[in-house]
Amino acid sequence: MVTRVLIGDIPVDVVLKDIRNIHLSVYPPAGRVRISAPSGMNIETIRLYAISRLGWIKKQQRKLRGQERETPREYLNRESHYLWGKRYLLKIVEREVPSAVDVQHSSIHLYIRPDASQEKKQSVLDAWYRKQLKAAIPDLIALWENRVGVRVNEFGIKKMKTKWGTCNPDARRIWVNLELAKKPKECLEYIVVHEMVHLLEHHHNERFMALMDDMLPKWRSLRDDLNRLPVKHEEWEY
Numbered sequence: 001m002v003t004r005v006l007i008g009d010i011p012v013d014v015v016l017k018d019i020r021n022i023h024l025s026v027y028p029p030a031g032r033v034r035i036s037a038p039s040g041m042n043i044e045t046i047r048l049y050a051i052s053r054l055g056w057i058k059k060q061q062r063k064l065r066g067q068e069r070e071t072p073r074e075y076l077n078r079e080s081h082y083l084w085g086k087r088y089l090l091k092i093v094e095r096e097v098p099s100a101v102d103v104q105h106s107s108i109h110l111y112i113r114p115d116a117s118q119e120k121k122q123s124v125l126d127a128w129y130r131k132q133l134k135a136a137i138p139d140l141i142a143l144w145e146n147r148v149g150v151r152v153n154e155f156g157i158k159k160m161k162t163k164w165g166t167c168n169p170d171a172r173r174i175w176v177n178l179e180l181a182k183k184p185k186e187c188l189e190y191i192v193v194h195e196m197v198h199l200l201e202h203h204h205n206e207r208f209m210a211l212m213d214d215m216l217p218k219w220r221s222l223r224d225d226l227n228r229l230p231v232k233h234e235e236w237e238y
Contacts, residue, residue, distance in 0.1 A: 002015055003016075007033075007050045011032075012033045013032070013033065014035050015034065016039045019037075022036070022038065022041065022049055023036040024053055026057055030064070031062075031064045031065055035049070075090065075121035076090070076092070077090060082183075083181065083182065084132075085185070088106055094112060094116075096114070097113075099113070099116070099124040100124075101124060112124060126178060129181035130181070136188060137157075141174075141196070144215075148196045148199075148200065149200070150199040152172055152173070152174055153171060153172035153173060155174050156176075158178065159178050164176070164179075164226065165192070174195040184225070187225065190219055193219070194212070197211045197212055
């Protein structure tokens, strides 16, 4: 059940869940705000928490509303698509054989059946992007495990609407956003290191910042680069 409260002129959706800690999220593209809180927490306590974070909420909203967005993809010839931060033009090659994707010079060739729907084209390209990440991530994990001092038992790739990455410290598992295959490889490395450091420190506190400064001194610059890049055109849901 969602309860809506007003913090000034900002509506905040509150969801009580079986969790230990309170979580605040600001969602693209318009900056909608949601708080997930432990089921026993009262609304007034949650309201005071939201007020204490009002400056951060407004900052995130300004950033999201000003961020450049990609135009919706239609999967047509000469449409722009990206791999590792480089722009390619899509070339649709219709043929009666199993679907495939490859890169030739400045083009991404999508081999697809003539009657393929837009959803099918997207599915084939998504699978190809997933394959690129699956090939790149193991080497990054191997490179950083000794530096960070943690072992990653498993990694996964999934579409995430509000995060570039996430992790499960207990399972020693990290997840990265499928969209990272379209961003420069340094951005992927930053997210992998970020999630690996979270296996040592769960919160974005001073210890986490100090660990990141020690492991990857330019992480703030990489974070800013990633956040400046155009993001996928869609309405992000809760």
